[in-house]
Amino acid sequence: MGCTHQDRVLIAGNGQAGVQLADSLRAEGFSGDLILVGEEQALPYQRPPLSKDYLAAGGAAPAPLPLRGENFFTDHRVHHRTGVGVTGIDRDGHTVSLSDGSVLVYSKLVLATGAANRNLSCPGAELAGIHGLRTLADARAVHARLDAVRSVVVVGAGFIGLEFASAARARGIEVTVLEYAGRPMARALSPAMSEWFAAAHREMGTDLRLGEGIASFTGDDGGQVTAAVSTTGAAYPADLVLAGIGVIPRTELAEAAGLAVDNGIAVDAHLRTADEDIYALGDCASYPQAHAGARMRLESVQNATDQARHLAKTLLGTHGPGDAGYAELPWFWSTQGKLKLQIAGLSAPGDETVLRGDPEAGKFSVFCFRDRVLAAVESVNQPGDHLAARRLLAAGRSLAPEQAADPEFDLKAWSKAVPVG
The missing domain is CATH 3.30.390.30 (FAD/NAD-linked reductase, C-terminal dimerisation domain)
Known part of the structure; x- marks a missing residue:
């Protein structure tokens, strides 16, 4: 049964999926209460440019690209709570607890909690100058250092690592990429395309080291990283290190609430958990992928956006007869130089x-x-x-x-x- 004008939809997470869902719900005619909760203070922004254009720009850090304009939330009657996160779910009471101590009631709860960077755990990983790259705060911290560094080590030759490597090379910085696998972007690309990109990055001047992972970091007396030591024992100078070793879906809320987790919050083809009033979408959700014929979790703007549009129709019951669930074709992109x-x-x-x-x-x-x-x-x-x-x-x-x-x-x-x- 779809939502009515009396319902309250609460969306936990104000990234791509959460903001698109709020937009799509209003576009589909939802007139009830709509609450969007996000941990960051900033206006919701586009994440993909943070590893590309944002870092390639010299001088002062550019403003992030907003997902929606400042007036969007007021104009669309979205109660937008920033700087607070959902800390707990009471499924029986249909309430969530927030990090500021407040409690909110929901009719339908949507978990759009995204993912968090996977952290390095080798000796020296706590040294200053070792960064992840997912949030605006991460990008600002890295951008602030790039004018002063001469050498960078990137751990991981996935999309984020190679996008950052390209941006750093465009600024004339010496870049070494350490990748434990035998080819870059191995999870996402065919061997032929992967090998072509390896050659392309080397032509850009990147020292791409395949089959060579990270073993440890060394630092100076002030606790600042100075070198990365690989699994071969070789040491590479590093004024800054960028860790691009993947992400972990943020499932802690779902787990604490007793919801199933399977490489993400487990949902059905309609993006619904085992609780009929709780849904999940985007980077945090594991769903039956129609084109793959298997359950999987996809990390992409396209998936987050399309799932949000689909879920809005599901919540409002506007799909029409014969809806078999979310079945959009996955597609991705990466700009590297x-x-x-x-x-x-x-x-x-x-x-x-x-x-x-x-x-x-x-x-x-x-x-x-x-x-x-x-x-x-x-x-x-x-x-x-x-x-x-x-x-x-x-x-x-x-x-x-x-x-x-x-x-x-x-x-x-x-x-x-x-x-x-």
Whole structure:
């Protein structure tokens, strides 16, 4: 049953998912009480630029890009509580406790608590100058140091680590990246694309060390980091260290309330927990992924935004007949220097890969096939390929590997064609 005008929806978390849900609820016609609670004092902001444009800029730190303008919350009658977090859930009483001691009643509770940086635990990890990069406070702390540093060590060659490495290289800083795995972005990319990015970053001047993790850090008498020691025993000078070793979903509220957790807060296809009045979405939620045929948790702006739009309709009962739950196609992007990586779909180990375009010119795509059916497309500076891939995958259509490999094949026209039958 959908919400009524008398209901109160309380959203715990004012990041991408939480703010979009508030926006979508009002857009769908919800007229009840709408409360949005967030731990940070700042107006909700876009996180992706923090590891790219924000850090590439010299001089004074630029203002973060807001998710919505200052007047949005007043204009849309969203009671926005900043600087406080939800500390507990009373499921029987339908209330939440906040960090300022107050208690709020809810009809429907949505957990949009996001994720937190995974912390380094090796010797010396407590030294000053070792940073994570997820919040505005993190980005400001790193930006404040970049004008004064000469050498940086990045631990982890994932999206965040390589985005930061690109921004630091653009400022002329010497960068070493330590990655325990044998290739960069190994969880997200096919081997062919991963290896191409390894070469591209080395061409940028980054000292990319693969198969080499972090063992410890050394510092000076003042407690400031001075070097990173890798698993090979080599020491790399570091005026600053950026840890990009992944994130952990924030599930503590759900766990304390007795809700199931499975690499995230476990929800069904309608983003609902086992409690019919509590939902979860975004980086903190583990859900049955329709395109993968498995339960998973996705960390992306697209997933947070699309889940929020879907959940707004679910809460209001406006999906219409036949709604089977959230089934949007996953897609991702990462900007690393002049390289824009876009991914549509989900690749897997063992996929057959087909190259299309010109890797030497930095404009190409890798098409990933599973049993000769298109599963994912990874594109570098090829937005046309990316859009065509999204159309095909969202519609459940494919093309043959031979067609993808043929430079004369009109991919755009094929993706727009009406399927026969």
